[in-house]
Amino acid sequence: xxxxxxxxxxxxxxxxxxxxxxxxxxxxxxxxxxxxxxxxxxxxxxxxxxxxxxxxxxxxxxxxxxxxxxxxxxxxxxxxxxxxxxxxxxxxxxxxxxxxxxxxxxxxxxxxx
Amino acid sequence: xxxxxxxxxxxxxxxxxxxxxxxxxxxxxxxxxxxxxxxxxxxxxxxxxxxxxxxxxxxxxxxxxxxxxxxxxxxxxxxxxxxxxxxxxxxxxxxxxxxxxxxxxxxxxxxxxxx
Numbered sequence: 001x002x003x004x005x006x007x008x009x010x011x012x013x014x015x016x017x018x019x020x021x022x023x024x025x026x027x028x029x030x031x032x033x034x035x036x037x038x039x040x041x042x043x044x045x046x047x048x049x050x051x052x053x054x055x056x057x058x059x060x061x062x063x064x065x066x067x068x069x070x071x072x073x074x075x076x077x078x079x080x081x082x083x084x085x086x087x088x089x090x091x092x093x094x095x096x097x098x099x100x101x102x103x104x105x106x107x108x109x110x111x112x113x
Numbered sequence: 114x115x116x117x118x119x120x121x122x123x124x125x126x127x128x129x130x131x132x133x134x135x136x137x138x139x140x141x142x143x144x145x146x147x148x149x150x151x152x153x154x155x156x157x158x159x160x161x162x163x164x165x166x167x168x169x170x171x172x173x174x175x176x177x178x179x180x181x182x183x184x185x186x187x188x189x190x191x192x193x194x195x196x197x198x199x200x201x202x203x204x205x206x207x208x209x210x211x212x213x214x215x216x217x218x219x220x221x222x223x224x225x226x227x228x
Contacts, residue, residue: 041222043219091212093212100169101205101212105154105155105156106155
């Protein structure tokens with residue numbers, strides 16, 4: 001069956017460090033992968049999109065890698081701040097013929113001062 | 114540009130009742146998707162509409178239905194509510210629904226509690 005796995009345990013790091021979150025998938029061949037941030041009680045907010053022919057994408061303090069051989073994406077936040085504390089979700093194509101996002105369950109990031 | 118608007122924000126219903134949730138997408142967006150989010154299952158896809166046509170449906174029972182109007186506004190309906198339907202229901206709009214090129218814009222969600 002198709003699976004998208006994100007670390008269910010919260011990631012606790014100290015302010016200023018780099019946070020690295022992992023998204024693994026099986027039985028998918030996504031053309032792209034997206035990362036979203038979700039704060040409690042709110043809808044997800046788009047952060048980055050990376051396509052299958054791109055190895056790496058950057059936006060300010062954020063970096064995403066996409067390894068289609070390993071079936072894995074890594075999401076990095078450098079110089080992390082307490083305001084980065086949130087749940088981060090990866091999403092990819094549902095292989096439905098029409099692009100439909102399927103989400104992982106997300107990893108909660110807690111950045112302490 | 115106004116964002117995605119979902120109404121109501123909170124709902125409490127009794128088992129067996131039905132409920133209708135509304136979503137107004139960003140102006141000009143023709144694709145609207147609905148998701149159910151629970152702590153145990155995460156975000157699960159319900160269905161997607163584009164120009165009033167349902168293009169995709171997730172693995173939910175027939176009690177869950179939806180529609181889209183000519184102005185792209187969408188509604189979802191849940192009939193014969195069960196306790197397990199308690200969740201945050203999220204609506205997402207995009208210009209084309211082709212997420213290889215664009216992102217999904219989510220509303221704040223409707224928190225449904227079934228008692």
